[in-house]
Amino acid sequence: MTNNGTRWALLGVTTVTAVGVGRAVARRRHRRQPERQDGWYVVRRGVTVDRPRDAVIGFWTDRERLDRAVAGWATLEQVDDRSWRCVARDPAGGGTEWRAEITVDGPGTLRWRVEDGPVPQEGRIELVDAPQGRGTEIRAELRYRSGPLRRVFGLVKGDDPDLGLRDTLRRVKSLIECGQVIDTRRDPSGRSPGQEKATDKVREKLMTGGRA
Amino acid sequence: MRALCWEGVGKLAVRDVPEPAIRAEGDIIVRVRASSVCGSDLHLINGYLPAMREGDILGHEFTGEVVETGSGVRRHQVGDRVVVGSVVACGGCWYCRTEQYSLCDNSNPQPVFTEKLWGHSPAGILGYSHAAGGYAGSHAEYIRVPFGDVGAFPVPDGVPDDSVVFASDAMPTGWMAADFCGLTGGEVVAVWGAGGVGQMAARSAQLLGAERVIMIDRFPDRLATAAERVGVETINYAETDVLEALREMTAGRGPDACIEAVGMESHDVGPTYAYDRVKQSARLQTDRPTSVRQAIMACRKGGTVSIVGVYAGLVDKFPLGAAMNKALVLRMGQMHAQRYIPMLLDRIASGEIDPGYLATHPLPLEEGARGYELFEKKQDGCLRSVLHP
Incomplete structure (x- = not known):
């Protein structure tokens, strides 16, 4: 009898714990999922650049600086006054490539749309003055389509558009503020080629999705 | 190469x-x-x-x-x-x-x-x-x-x-430690750690106006070098109760500013230290905050604790109550x-x-x-x- 009682008590405790933990995990997962809107995943990210808005706009309109800034990972082609075509390659040299149409909507606002990239996506960038003379907030909204399966596979492979967006904003901030994106991947070390390859994987993980 | x-x-x-x-x-x-x-x-x-x-x-x-x-x-x-x-x-x-x-x-x-x-x-x-x-x-x-x-x-x-x-x-770290103390002249400053950074912090505190600098360590040769080269008073924590000694050396007030130049592998004597070592070895805490605890406990009411020893993550038994109720200023950084x-x-x-x-x-x-x-x-x-x- 006691034995049976203990069994029921244990079962009860286990069930309550499992349900509790499950709910906590689900809630946490839910909090970390991108918002859904009309079949699009929507992510909003921002970065603060320590330059006035005009200087940030100036950076993108100074063709020479821009070409120098994106050299090695993208080419830009101006279609007309307000639109550009961008072909970008994976900076890590993964061989992936995507094309974006960029449209300038007004001072401090632009949109882009990727048609033939790995994931259909469109986005919007708005420049807002940061408080206390802290420069400019670059606020980006990215919308992308992805089925649940594709999203999971994408995440496993490391192609999370959100991570890409965070990387890009960080890169842009660094280019505007100090003219380069620092990289230590080819710094000397006492590693064998195999160890270096493993370390590069760790570096990639520590670089991806970081925010300044 | x-x-x-x-x-x-x-x-x-x-x-x-x-x-x-x-x-x-x-x-x-x-x-x-x-x-x-x-x-x-x-x-x-x-x-x-x-x-x-x-x-x-x-x-x-x-x-x-x-x-x-x-x-x-x-x-x-x-x-x-x-x-x-x-x-x-x-x-x-x-x-x-x-x-x-x-x-x-x-x-x-x-x-x-x-x-x-x-x-x-x-x-x-x-x-x-x-x-x-x-x-x-x-x-x-x-x-x-x-x-x-x-x-x-x-x-x-x-x-x-x-x-x-x-x-x-070592010098900029020591200087910043002293700079954090907001010295205006005539203060008593205690420095934990008689290594390179601690000695530079002591010299910087003197140049910024401290009247007395008291240095705490357990190595007699390091303390002797600091006394000779920088002109500090010294406490060997292996032989003396640090809190008691500091209180007496300042006639009950405690140092106006306490600089911690030791970091996450700090040493001490006694059971608390043994406890910290066990916890750190088991990775239940990343850092041993022995000298920070002492600095907070020793500092005069309303004084400044300046931390330039390196800490990485989490510590245990941090005397937040002492820091709060004594209205201490805590400053730290690389x-x-x-x-x-x-x-x-x-x-x-x-x-x-x-x-x-x-x-x-x-x-x-x-x-x-x-x-x-x-x-x-x-x-x-x-x-x-x-x-x-």
């Missing part, structure tokens, strides 16, 4: 490695003439900051000669003698513009680790693990210094390498090298500070591992081993 590499917890070896090259227009390549060991390296070597990879080149406190400059470098020419701040700073972000260089937004290319650990990523540091950017360090014949115009400073004529090398890290180095070089040149005596053990690079052993075990009166590649 030859370089001293980390080969696993507690293991160092000199290896042949490729030479660095200019990678960006602001880079300079420096031929290292002197590169000091630093207490903060011990945390990396001993695996307390789990972001080292086999083959990483150690070293972040150094001086040398410019041998190559990127096309955008304006302030340096090939052949210049320079001392380089260990913290990498871009010079263009808000933090750099407001002289908070160790908080630079753009100099850590691998920010994810520290963002997860600390909420935000501070600046990169040369030769200081993949948490601080994965830069190759200075215990090598050559090193690439990014943002050379921001991070490297010309060495005044006639100042020897083994002296100016400490303007790279040093803003670029803010202080030019001023410190002037003070070295004028003889106001002479850090050269810290270099007790000049050694060739090949003896790097022994240099760290002497330093860690405080053998043979070692204050600092300085490697000469």
Whole structure:
């Protein structure tokens, strides 16, 4: 009898714990999922650049600086006054490539749309003055389509558009503020080629999705 | 070239490695003439900051000669003698513009680790693990210094390498520790840790107006050197109750400011220390905060506790109640090298500070591992081993 009682008590405790933990995990997962809107995943990210808005706009309109800034990972082609075509390659040299149409909507606002990239996506960038003379907030909204399966596979492979967006904003901030994106991947070390390859994987993980 | 590499917890070896090259227009390549060991390296070597990879080149406190400059470098020419701040700073972000260089937004290319650990990523540091950017360090014949115009400073004529090398890290760290104390003249300052940083902090506190400096350590030779060279009063914590002694030395008030220059592997005697060691060994806490606890307990009401010893993560039994109820000011941080180095070089040149005596053990690079052993075990009166590649 006691034995049976203990069994029921244990079962009860286990069930309550499992349900509790499950709910906590689900809630946490839910909090970390991108918002859904009309079949699009929507992510909003921002970065603060320590330059006035005009200087940030100036950076993108100074063709020479821009070409120098994106050299090695993208080419830009101006279609007309307000639109550009961008072909970008994976900076890590993964061989992936995507094309974006960029449209300038007004001072401090632009949109882009990727048609033939790995994931259909469109986005919007708005420049807002940061408080206390802290420069400019670059606020980006990215919308992308992805089925649940594709999203999971994408995440496993490391192609999370959100991570890409965070990387890009960080890169842009660094280019505007100090003219380069620092990289230590080819710094000397006492590693064998195999160890270096493993370390590069760790570096990639520590670089991806970081925010300044 | 030859370089001293980390080969696993507690293991160092000199290896042949490729030479660095200019990678960006602001880079300079420096031929290292002197590169000091630093207490903060011990945390990396001993695996307390789990972001080292086999083959990483150690070293972040150094001086040398410019041998190559990127096309955008304006302030340096090939052949210049320079001392380089260990913290990498871009010079263009808000933090750099407001002289908070160790908080630079753009100099850590691998920010994810520290963002997860600390909420935000501070600046990169040369030769200081993949948490601080994965830069190759200075215990090598050559090193690439990014943002050379921001991070490297010309060495005044006639100042020897083994002296100016400490303007790279130990001196600015000590100066910042004293600067945090907000001294206005006549204060009593206590300094935990009689190593290079502690002694520089003591000297800086004197120059900033402290009337008395009391230094706490357990090594009689280090305390004797500090008393002789800097003119401090000393407490040996292995023999004396520190809190009691400080209270008596200040007629009950406690020191106006307490500087902690020890860090996460601090030592003590007694059961609390044993408890901390067990917890740290089991990785239930990353850092042993022994000296920070003492500094908080010892500090006078409304005083300042200034922490420049390196801490990585979580500590246990932190006396927040004492800090809160005594209305203490807590200030801490990695040093803003670029803010202080030019001023410190002037003070070295004028003889106001002479850090050269810290270099007790000049050694060739090949003896790097022994240099760290002497330093860690405080053998043979070692204050600092300085490697000469």
